[in-house]
Amino acid sequence: MIDHIGEKGLQRAELAQRTGCNLETIRYYEKIGIMPEPPRTASGYRVYYERHVSRLRFILRSRELGFTIEGIRGLLDLVDGGTQTCAEVKERTERHLADVRAKIADLGRIETVLAATAAQCSGERVPECPVLETLGS
């Protein structure tokens, strides 16, 4: 029963804890409009339910996959819009996949240079350091 959310719902900190999201980030996502404004208690405390947990997990998962907020917003629009077209989602995913692959390639080049640079270096006290030479050239 640990996972079940009853009628009383969750407080902000509980939602944060359940999703692993930072406490303040929840409020931020509400502010920028990717999380809905939740109902409030009489005294103004936010109350979250199952659907908020799902939505926040969706957002966090997308974030982990490197989507920008605008990218996530686009994905959510599709979800919210009830669009039946999978094609758009696929296209966005594939475009993002290309970005990720490009980034991997860039980092691969950087790795090569760094590794070569570090390897050249004896680590001894010498007047000219090959790392600095490489960077400066």
Place this chain on the structure above:
Amino acid sequence: MIDHIGEKGLQRAELAQRTGCNLETIRYYEKIGIMPEPPRTASGYRVYYERHVSRLRFILRSRELGFTIEGIRGLLDLVDGGTQTCAEVKERTERHLADVRAKIADLGRIETVLAATAAQCSGERVPECPVLETLGS
């Protein structure tokens, strides 16, 4: 003689053009103290020389290799301090190399998930999109 900088030096836009750096970024690097304050003309225009070109190239190259500004500052301190120890530089490079490798590994995992997700998707108009399912799960 295109590359030679005479006594008259370069204007900011010329330095930007030679190094491929954004015009405003030069001023920013001066402000945060990684580029020196250059001499000025009587009317207050900055004047740059060979040494400024070298230093900016060093900074940009380090940036391309993914060093943060603080990382670059550290490298420059070593250069400016005239420290004869190559060991420190090597250590920083290797630490950074480890970071880069970790980032590549992360992106590799993301790539796997994205590729698998996109592959599952037919692109047709179906009520449930596997990409959204994956993200939402």
Place this chain on the structure above:
DNA sequence: TCTTGAGTCTGCATTTACTACAGACCCTAT
């Protein structure tokens, strides 16, 4: 000589995606 257009100067605002306060409430347990 005057004007026009391009370049420069300064400081400030904007960007992305959060994170962290401060100061005021609220709620529960002792």
Place this chain on the structure above:
DNA sequence: ATAGGGTCTGTAGTAAATGCAGACTCAAGA
């Protein structure tokens, strides 16, 4: 009753630039 947590709001700060407004300067053409 009070102590401690939690929550609320709005605002400020972070990295690393980038962009802009409004004033100034400079060189070339009419």
